Amino acid sequence: MDNFTLFNPTTIDFGTGKEQQIGQHLAAHSVKKVLLTYGSERIKRDGLFATVAQSLAAQGISFVEFGGIVSNPVISTVREAILVARTHQVDAVLAVGGGSVLDSSKAIAAGVRYEGDVWDLFIGKAAITAALPIFSILTLAATGSEMNNGAVVTNELTKEKFAIGSPHTFPKVSIVNPALMQTVSRDYLVYSAADIIAHSIEGYFTAKLQPRFQSRLVEAIIKTVIETTETLLADPADYEARAQFAWASTQALNGLIYSGTAGFSYPNHMIEHSLSALFNVPHGAGLSVVMPAWMKWYHSHNPQQFQRFAREIFGLESAEQGITALENWFDKIGTPTRLSQLGITETELPATIDNVLGNAKWFGIADIYTRDVVTRILKNAL
């Protein structure tokens, strides 16, 4: 195991009805006025917004709304929200939504406390030295953002999808109520499954040092995601499956499975970020296309671990069988495995490859992911 430091100060308040206590959580952190961020107006139709408003009012906390955050969130929206937060002098941000709303809210919270343009924080021009306290009510389990300090946002002008992370951007409290996720569409459920599996396998396959204990934790997550996704496709109202799916999602990207591993990278995310930056495809849908394509190219770099994956996850023998089984499973649940299913054709490959090569520098793996390699991976996905 490699040396590591693990610190995760986020309180997870998990279960039915927990959103009713959001006001108390904010009050415990002395919040008086909060920026309430969200995506679509769905939370107003389904009653969640009213529940939150009531919980805040009961604690004498006022709020300013900022809705309209989209999937693959964009930096222009973050900039707008920062202006609103400053104008109204809020002292915290409360994200009500999925990963896009949470990630945007982290960027907003950090941006409010930074004098320059918030994109500076993404491109390394400035460091995050402070942030407003962040709270969240999760409505889609996929990104793990509820229990980590990372945020990924796209700059629409430069077509860059970049990330920030800082000790200041951990949520103070995240509410995870699986019942709120019952209305997630079939498509987004399967995209989410692909996203969680992607978080789990990046380190599992790429780490130069991958302790077996950490592999076992990863396998626990993947098996749970596969099992619960199938249950939820048959019965979206199955609370137990929804809950285990959500909790596995949180564990996939809260630091646990990466602790003690070394020399890992995020090539699937690197490639997918180009797909969503250029073509605005759902992140999870992009990942389910990239993963099998990447695995077909990469498996010879780490044959033992790919055999382990085949055996532990699918009860199969060879690396190739394991990859095929995952691809078939993606097909079965209905998340895309081909670029064409995302509406991306061969003529768009050159621009896509250029964008991936731009990402490769930021992901620190430009030496491995050359034009030739990226071309081969993307061609596997045609």
Added chain:
Amino acid sequence: MDNFTLFNPTTIDFGTGKEQQIGQHLAAHSVKKVLLTYGSERIKRDGLFATVAQSLAAQGISFVEFGGIVSNPVISTVREAILVARTHQVDAVLAVGGGSVLDSSKAIAAGVRYEGDVWDLFIGKAAITAALPIFSILTLAATGSEMNNGAVVTNELTKEKFAIGSPHTFPKVSIVNPALMQTVSRDYLVYSAADIIAHSIEGYFTAKLQPRFQSRLVEAIIKTVIETTETLLADPADYEARAQFAWASTQALNGLIYSGTAGFSYPNHMIEHSLSALFNVPHGAGLSVVMPAWMKWYHSHNPQQFQRFAREIFGLESAEQGITALENWFDKIGTPTRLSQLGITETELPATIDNVLGNAKWFGIADIYTRDVVTRILKNAL
């Protein structure tokens, strides 16, 4: 899954040489003068004490020593240490040792900030409302105390082994350097393995609601403990095995595997606490005696989970085979499985049973663990 709140603010600084940074960690928490608690003088002979002293001095932090904390730590020692801490007006406690030193240090830290007698906090006469900040350098991986808020201490007069726990008694920072554990004796290694397995199975078998994801996490821990214990018995200097053993130990009792489970209890610990309170046996040795005896009585209450255990851990079919396999494994590694190996004979059963029945009230399971049941379990261990 049951509703739960998970909050664990402890920073784990894991790996080789990390103890050299303890001074910086204390300085980051504005500590000026610390009570340095430890067990035997071994840490002076092996250089750890000098390393710590140097790291503290480099940050201008003074310390007061309090050594001599024994296994199955006793409340009289905690009381002494509280006096020392008050006399020298320390502003933190730094535990250098294993679970006994850590647990004592938590009790000291809470006791200093409580006006009455510290045992009041154990018997529910008073609540913990504050504690000195706690830091630790772990030298034995077993109890998980480095990343939780619990502490178990024995009252030698009343022969009660009781626990405290409070949001105030999480360590701020725990250093876990597996290399410091290389000199752990063969006996304490196998007792520790039994302790970790006990932490893992209590909820796994007794919970009325045990999500499959949580079972998988438990199995990852148990498989890792079995594998790494065998490696370490063959080669105590195997760093990788020592590290995974230690990290699995931390995960077994930091809240993760119990989150979402419901209706669980700690019957093995309840019974073992009587063995160590009455006969001062090592906690892990007591547990390896109690577990198979308890499992033989209990398995019919949860046959499916015992079958799962047999299959997932040992690749066997029946509940009984799984129990036998665990007992055989304990025999193989050389941790006791019979009361006689602890020097406890049938004539001592009545007093032991009385003590267990006393514990049962505190463990909240007096309705299940009647005199008849406890007798049957202990007779299984003769």
